[in-house]
Amino acid sequence: MNSHWKTSICRLSAVIALFLVVTAAMTAQVKTSTNTSEGAAAKKVTVERGEVAYVSGNDLFVKMEDGQIRHFPNVSESTRIDADGKQLGIQDLKPGMKLEHTLTVTTTPRTVTTVETVTGKVWHVSPPKSVILTLDNGQNQRFTVPDGQKFTIDGHETDVWHLKKGMSVTATRVTETPETQVQHHRKLAASMPTPPPVPPANTPILIARADVLPTLTAEAPETKPEAKPEPQPTALPKTGSPLPLIGLVGLLLGSISLCLRLVRR
16 A cells, blocks of 8 residues: 555656656747836926924924924834934934925836747647747647747748748747836935024123113203292272272161161161
8 A cells, every 4th residue: 555655656756847847848948038128217306394393202293384284103213314414313303403305206117128039840830829839859839829920931031821840930029018117215304493693703792780880860850940920919900990889888887777777666
């Protein structure tokens, strides 16, 4: 029983090894070369500026130039910000720092050209889609013929309809695949706000001292000369008349006379 299993395993291993050898040999008969050509690259640069408003752990809040507050959560510890030649991390940022983010996007068009070449003898042909070639290693391989495929026979090109058994042919297939390569380059820069200008060394600076302050004296307010009172007249003006006084005396005498009369009665 064990010998039977060992024999089966050995046969299976031999078949697998033979299959791999044949496949590698068949694949090796098709030569493939690849060439990549690039076009003119286009660059787009975007610059954003702001000021650090608040830093909490790995959360960054930045006030942008338009006044909007933007939140950048979970900033990576590996993120580095260039500040006058020094590399700062998220924990080194302080409120008031100026930030500048520059994003450069480079777009490059590319064309990948793949050339596949196979050489062999025609063993069987089924136009217009199939041909079996005997390769240099003696193995037969079936190929699917794409539309418009040309074969070279003794330096002359022909199509699949003119192939005959025993002909030595060379077939080449060229495939061009357009691609676009996009590269992103980010740069972060930080700077502290500009401090107020320092006066030059030769500029005099005024310093107030209590012992040299001038003494202020109270000045008496200006007095205006008093106006002299006008003298009162000593006699009645000549326009006065004694008639009211005479009338008053007469009234008084009449009243006394009346009172005496009443007493007598």
